[in-house]
Amino acid sequence: xxxxxxxxxxxxxxxxxxxxxxxxxxxxxxxxxxxxxxxxxxxxxxxxxxxxxxxxxxxxxxxxxxxxxxxxxxxxxxxxxxxxxxxxxxxxxxxxxxxxxxxxxxxxxxxxxxxxxxxxxxxxxxxxxxxxxxxxxxxxxxxxxxxxxx
Ligand code: ASC
Numbered sequence: 001x002x003x004x005x006x007x008x009x010x011x012x013x014x015x016x017x018x019x020x021x022x023x024x025x026x027x028x029x030x031x032x033x034x035x036x037x038x039x040x041x042x043x044x045x046x047x048x049x050x051x052x053x054x055x056x057x058x059x060x061x062x063x064x065x066x067x068x069x070x071x072x073x074x075x076x077x078x079x080x081x082x083x084x085x086x087x088x089x090x091x092x093x094x095x096x097x098x099x100x101x102x103x104x105x106x107x108x109x110x111x112x113x114x115x116x117x118x119x120x121x122x123x124x125x126x127x128x129x130x131x132x133x134x135x136x137x138x139x140x141x142x143x144x145x146x147x148x149x150x
Pocket of ligand 1: 043
């Protein structure tokens with residue numbers, strides 16, 4: 001009975017698009033999670049940047065694979081900015097919560113640029129990758145400038 005109830009409430013939460021905080025047992029878990037997702041994203045984004053900027057040889061398969069990882073990871077950190085996650089081991093600025101619409105806009109912009117970057121990486125030519133990389137990097141930077149402490 002207890003099992004059934006917890007399963008049912010878990011399903012209900014999923015169906016409702018559960019509150020972000022419910023996905024993490026503690027605020028510090030959420031902070032760790034979002035930092036980890038940005039760290040892995042940055043590693044793969046950096047490999048794309050190395051190709052786009054001529055620091056590494058262009059490899060169409062590697063570009064497509066790295067862009068897939070970035071596209072998947074780019075969806076993850078946002079749910080981990082819930083209540084209580086503004087304090088602790090984080091460089092997140094209070095503006096994330098104070099100007100949450102502006103933050104969401106910046107996060108959405110970044111994800112839109114990453115979708116374009118993924119499409120470009122699948123095109124199989126360096127020029128497409130180069131064209132999409134700059135705007136994607138700018139969308140990362142815009143968020144860092146406004147919402148991340150140094
Ligand atoms: C990267 C990386 C970022 C962005 C940003 C772009 O390679 O890790 O966070 O590019 O620096 O300005």
